[in-house]
Amino acid sequence: MISISRNGLLLSNLFLFLLFVLYFNHQISNLQQERQISYQKTPTYGSIIIYNRVPKTGSTTFTNAVAYDLGKQNGFTTVHLNMTKNKPVMSLPDQEYFIRNVSSWTDMQPMFLHGHVSFIDFTKFGYPQPIYINLLREPLDRLLSHYYFLRFGDNFRVGLKRSRAGNNETFDQCVQRGGHDCDVKQLWIQIPYFCGHHTFCSEVGNREALETAKRHLIEHYLLVGTSDRMRDFIAILDLSLPKFFRGALEHFDSLDETRSHLRSTKKKIEPSDQTISIIKMSGAYQLEREFYDFARNHFDAIFMKATNGTGKLTNLLRKSQFHYEKIKTFH
Secondary structure: OHHHHHHHHHHHHHHHHHHHHHHHHHHHHHHHHHHHHHHHOOOOOOOEEEEOOOOOOOHHHHHHHHHHHHHHHHOOEEEEOOOHHHOOOOOHHHHHHHHHHHHHOHHHOOEEEEOOOOOOOHHHHOOOOOEEEEEEOOHHHHHHHHHHHHHHOEOOOOOOOOOOOOOOOOHHHHHHHOOOOOOHHHHOOHHHHHHOOOHHHHOOOOHHHHHHHHHHHHHHEEEEEEHHHHHHHHHHHHHHOHHHHOOHHHHHHHOOHHHHOOOOEOOOOOOOHHHHHHHHOOHHHHHHHHHHHHHHHHHHHHHHHHOOOOOOHHHOOOOOOOOOOOOOOOO
C-alpha cells in the first residue's frame, strides 16, 4: 500500500508539472500574440494629426468649417477630445492611456484629433509622435474676446447662456477694480498649451515655460499659424498635408461669411489706452507676446519660402523646387 501511495503521489506530481508546463507555454504564446497585435497596430507615420486648439483663436472655424467638411471629402476620421472640466492637462497615467488608445485605433486612421489639451509628448512613452498643428492669437485680443464671450456669447450657439450672462461690466471697469476675469493671469494660456504637462508650464510668468513652448513649437509642430492669417495657414496645409487637406483652400474660399467666421463674439468694447498700458506692462503679457511674435516670425519664414520669397499667396509654389537625376539601379 505504501508503494502504491508513493507511485500515486509521483504520478500526481508529474501530472501537475505537465499542467504547469502547458499553462506556461500557453501564456508565452498569448504574450507573443499580444505583442504581434500591438506591433501591427502601431500607426504609420503621418496618419494622426493633433490640433491641440487654444480657446478663442479661431479654432471653431478651422475645425468645423474646414476639418469636418474635408473629412468626408478626403476620407479621414475627425475626433473631438473632450477634457473633463475644460482642464487642458492630464495625469501621467491618463497620458499613457490616451496615447495607447489613439495609437492603436488603426481602423480610424488617418485621423484628425482636436481638443483643448496641452501638448503631450508621445515619444516619452515609446510611441511615434503624431503631427501637431495649431493657431495662435495676439494675447490681449484673445483675452478681450474671451472676456466678452463669457458675457454676450457668440454667433455659433446663439441660444446658449454663458456663465457671465447679464454682467455688463466692461473690461476697463474690471481692470479698475482688479476683477478675476481680466486678471493678467488669464493671459497665461498659449504658452502652457505648447509647454505641455510639466509643473512649471502653468506657473504664470515662468520663463522656462516660455523657452520650452518655443522648443516644442520648433521641434514638434509641423505648422503654427495665426488667427488673422488663417487663409495662409490653410493654404500651406493644403499643399503640405494633402492626405488631410487637399482642396482645403478652395473649400475655405467657398464658405459664406457666417461659416468662415464661426464663434465670433457678439459684442466687444475696445479698452482704453490706460487699460492697454496696464495689461502690456505685466510680465505675463510680455512673455505671452514674446511667444506669439516668435511663432508669427516662424510662420512668416515658412510662408516666404513657400511663396518663392514674395510673401504673396498668389505665388504659392505648387511645383517642387527639386528634381531627381543620375539614377542608377543594380537589380
